[in-house]
Amino acid sequence: MSVTDQRAPGVRISDLSVVYRTQAGELPAVRGVDLELMPGTITGVVGESGSGKSTLALSMLNAVQPPGRISSGSVEIDGLGDVVALRGDDLRKTRGRHVGYVFQAAQNSLNPLKTIGKQLLDLGRSHDVDDLPGLVKEARSLLDRMGLDGARVLDSYQHELSGGMRQRVGIMLALVLNAHVVVLDEPTTALDMITQATILRIIREVHEERGLTTLVITHDLGVVAEIADRLAVMYGGRLVEQGPTREVLGAPRHPYTRGLLQAIPRLVGDIDEARALPGRPPTLSTVPPDGCVFRERCAVRMDVCETGEPPVLTIGPRVVACHAAGDGESQKETVTTGPTRGEEQA
Template sequence: MRIDGLTVVYKTTAGELPAVRDVSLTLEPGSITGIVGESGSGKSTLALSLLNAVQPPGRISAGSVEIDGLGDVVGLRGEQLRKARGKHIGYVFQAAQNSLNPLKTVGKQLLDLGRSHGVEDLRGLVREARELLGRMGLDGARVLDSHQHELSGGMRQRVGIMLALVLNAHVVVLDEPTTALDMITQANILKIVREVHAERGLTTLVITHDIGVVAEVADRLAVMYGGRLVEQGPTREVLGSPRHPYTKGLIRAIPRLVGDIDEAQALPGRPPTLATVPKQGCVFRERCALRMDVCDDVDPEAVLQGTRTVACHAVTVKEHA
């Protein structure tokens, strides 16, 4: 999957405001890429864009999302787009536990999904679903016979993950896949994600606010703030030696299991909203200790530095000093 110059805007009384701005990212085949950022950073809007599923008053105003064997998702419409979702791209929505049809059993929804994508072996589809649910610690037969209200939030979340994987899509997007799950269940879900990813050779994107999740599963990490990607690179390198001041702040804010409790340092200020994100210049400048005059007027370019790209004027100046 190759995302190139993707911009998503929302129509408001103040005009069209960007929720995602000029995002470019390549997901290599067989890799797990994580996108991390605070609430409101544009992560979920970006995720919806990958399925061309942004609803009015939002729209994709620029850019492309190219998937091998499918082409540009942004250009798909109608039946082509419907078939691409699920068959080519599996998607676990944020709060997936609330996305099931309350009037149908999980099994009936599974069969509806299979029929809508032309699956001929529906019995095989059910067997696959039972196996996936079993690997996530659930009684597959019981879950398929259940309605939404008969399952806990964590069970419904795992059903959402099963539905994203069961059609054998080669690209899978998981938006906050461990939300509302206890620590043991979270660990189990991440283990299943890694195993199924490896077995099927998937291209996987995990979107989360939890750095611990991407540290556990992701090969590469992209950090998002104010609708822009500010740093990208191998996960271990980004977390072990962050370069962008926002990435550094995120990591400093993580509570430690050992040492003094006050070692965690909260980022000063608040993240921008759709209405307050700067129209030009660095989106992080109001919270940045390295702010320079150029940050007010000029968007920092994402500059390749070894195995990483960083969008920060101060870092670029330091590299060339």
């Protein structure tokens, strides 16, 4: 729904797989993910803990660290090429300058020995920014917009700031170099509801003003409902459903998406109506290598889900990977958790 700005690049993640080395060998945390970020849109990625969201975010900057590695696939950014193929200085310059980011642990990753302002200048110098006073002014203005005293924050050390303030510093650092692709991993988790709403509004405003292509990673469906144009749902390293946010949330087709929605307590009505998804999400070592990764928790699983990769179905603007999503039966309101899981790639 956002205005597509000519400056906003498109991003195509194709057949992306990321593995981590474990005692049991290399195991996939992200498997065969295909996801396109349309220019000028905000895409939300949701899923329970361990579904591979942060690993996907790191891949956007080719920043997966050992014991992990990108084992296949590409992340093509318009004007930049395949980030997965970048190395050395090209890669370093890309991070921050072309792809702005705030990682989940960003609020703890500031340098405790330097003021925020000093770290900002280091960032500017490392990216050959000529106008450092301009950079400081921009940083102050972004912090002011997020409800902080920008000048004071820049003079502060990390230990002088609360978790929520550090989180906003992280968002400022993601935006300040004027990158046109921005990756925000859990940007508002440490914030109270009111501040969260303010920050989401500001992210949206800056996104539109600057013509960005933005990826927001969150476990919170409320956050994506608030901010994202498109929504991608991950489970066990797979993308199981994606499409326009309103459609996915309004009429989820994958049983996992349905389960996530049903697990949200309502503010009105009977709180018991919220039904937690039974079972737990898989870990690296328990993700089934074959068949549907969601089948253990799926109320409508079929025999084929045990062994067959779910087909990737394109239904209008929606992509669903599920054995049951294609047949008329399962698309009727099959309440509970829903049919088998699938994913959107190989």
